[in-house]
Amino acid sequence: MTYLFPNYSRKPIEFIKGEKNHLFDKNGKKYLDFTSGIGVMNLGYDHPLINQALQKQAAEIWHTPNLYENSLQEEAAKLLAGEQDYLAYFCNSGAEANEAAIKLARKATGRSKIITFEQSFHGRTFGAMSATGQAAIHRGFYPLLPEFVYVPFNSMEMLKRELDQHTAAVMLELIQGEGGVIPAEEEWIKELAEICEKNGSLLIVDEVQTGIGRTGTFYASEAYGIEPDIITLAKGLGNGFPVGAMLGKGKYADVFQAGSHGSTFGGNKLGMAVAGKVVELVRNPEFLAEADKKGTAAIESLKNKLADNSVVVDVRGKGLMIGIQLTDSQLVGEALEQLEQKGIMVLKAGTTVLRLLPPLTITETELSEGIEIICQVLEELAYV
Ligand SMILES: Cc1ncc(COP(=O)(O)O)c(C=O)c1O
Structure with a gap:
């Protein structure tokens, strides 16, 4: 029973706490956030x-x-x-x-x-x-x-x-x-x-x-x-x-x-x-330069790691707004499902694109950790 209009297709996860660049659901599961609440939480969850x-x-x-x-x-x-x-x-x-x-x-x-x-x-x-x-x-x-x-x-x-x-x-x-x-x-x-x-x-x-x-x-x-x-x-x-x-x-x-x-x-x-x-x-030049550097490195790393992946069509973006285009829309759904299970939240854009919008406060270690998991999931999907 719901008292809400069904105008959103909601996943059965409720986040009840956010700490820096991580989310916690009501069962205590921790997620690395590559969504920023759809580009909102640029400074993380508890600045x-x-x-x-x-x-x-x-x-x-x-x-x-x-x-x-x-x-x-x-x-x-x-x-x-x-x-x-x-x-x-x-x-x-x-x-x-x-x-x-x-x-x-x-x-x-x-x-x-x-x-x-x-x-x-x-x-x-x-x-x-x-x-x-x-x-x-x-x-x-x-x-x-x-x-x-x-x-x-x-x-x-x-x-x-x-x-x-x-x-x-x-x-x-x-x-x-x-x-x-x-x-x-x-x-x-x-x-x-x-x-x-x-x-x-x-x-x-x-x-x-x-x-x-x-x-x-x-x-x-x-x-x-x-x-x-x-x-x-x-x-x-x-x-x-x-x-x-x-x-x-x-x-x-x-x-x-x-x-x-x-x-x-x-x-x-x-x-x-x-x-x-x-x-x-x-609007602090050092903060912006750091965010830009992290984004450029992330795009570079994804491009290198996914260069030979048969389900990846393109990696593109600027700063910490990154898209990974896949060969078909069904793969995007499967990738999102698996990433969620592995504790990383990612978005969809258009019909065939995985969209990464991590908080600008994300650390280099967290970025590498997320990229590793994303590449691993995409590699598995390429072999299915
Ligand atoms: C480029 C752009 N313009 C406008 C909007 C609408 O913003 P809001 O949902 O706050 O009305 C969005 C939301 O995703 C957006 O991405």
């Missing part, structure tokens, strides 16, 4: 400074409405902007951040068409779902919001054909996460940014999964050498506390005047106390 920030704020005040000043929002926004000219709007999730981005782009340009990409994922609210380029996610919900157009990723032809005077924005993930850990090609992104600018269309980069150090730089867009008009964030921003953000260039300040957008809980004091501390800790 003392995050816990302290939350507890200190909880003892003072949890919530004040957005009718009053909020210095914690100011501090978090300043940390997120860094040296760049961004203003922040805070919300509670990735989908909400993308809704804000869609509204800002449409109002700023007075245009309504938004171009997104096949296999993209931008969330489950109606706008974010309509932006998502996956028929499986749309099924049962037609008609979607009008004016969203999906074109092939890493390809210019259709994009150029669709980019016109009605296009408010082009919206994309620099590494498609849910779609299968598919990195955008650098040259393509540079040209895409240029043609958007020429056309007066905003470039929205959805960094809900790639942001907050996941790909080895604080924002994935830094590594691509672009400055998007809009960046959306969530997941790692609250390290488990529900926080999302939309960052938009300062020149769009007048577009979001009082009354144009808002959220009761967005920028809530508890969330801001946590997000501020997360950004302070992750």
Whole structure:
């Protein structure tokens, strides 16, 4: 008997404790975590400074409405902007951040068409779902919001054909996460940014999964050498506390005047106390360099070890966002099952990809341990 909607296919495991980069289920079994709760727990499960920030704020005040000043929002926004000219709007999730981005782009340009990409994922609210380029996610919900157009990723032809005077924005993930850990090609992104600018269309980069150090730089867009008009964030921003953000260039300040957008809980004091501390800790060049180094080494090691494996098609990714593409979807299910039995949690992406998103705090020893087990499982599957 359940009192819940069956909208998630849940495994019969309940985690009741997390310690650094490990999870414990209710039977006491310990798991090495290569999921970060789907790219959320970038600083691990019990970071003392995050816990302290939350507890200190909880003892003072949890919530004040957005009718009053909020210095914690100011501090978090300043940390997120860094040296760049961004203003922040805070919300509670990735989908909400993308809704804000869609509204800002449409109002700023007075245009309504938004171009997104096949296999993209931008969330489950109606706008974010309509932006998502996956028929499986749309099924049962037609008609979607009008004016969203999906074109092939890493390809210019259709994009150029669709980019016109009605296009408010082009919206994309620099590494498609849910779609299968598919990195955008650098040259393509540079040209895409240029043609958007020429056309007066905003470039929205959805960094809900790639942001907050996941790909080895604080924002994935830094590594691509672009400055998007809009960046959306969530997941790692609250390290488990529900926080999302939309960052938009300062020149769009007048577009979001009082009354144009808002959220009761967005920028809530508890969330801001946590997000501020997360950004302070992750946006540290040494921490980021270390995460990048661990990710690069992990990808290299997986590529070497899996080079001759007949069920592995590709190993790809950036930083600690890694995909291992297998020859068929059934193998992914079998691999996940066996990894779980051996005490390591891994995710699926697309239909044929094993996705590794370990906490950025993972140690080199833990990474090697996990990689060993993954390679062993994949080797066994290749011999079946
Ligand atoms: C790139 C991207 N955008 C948006 C979302 C939606 O975020 P949320 O589930 O917090 O609404 C996700 C979630 O997986 C994501 O990966």
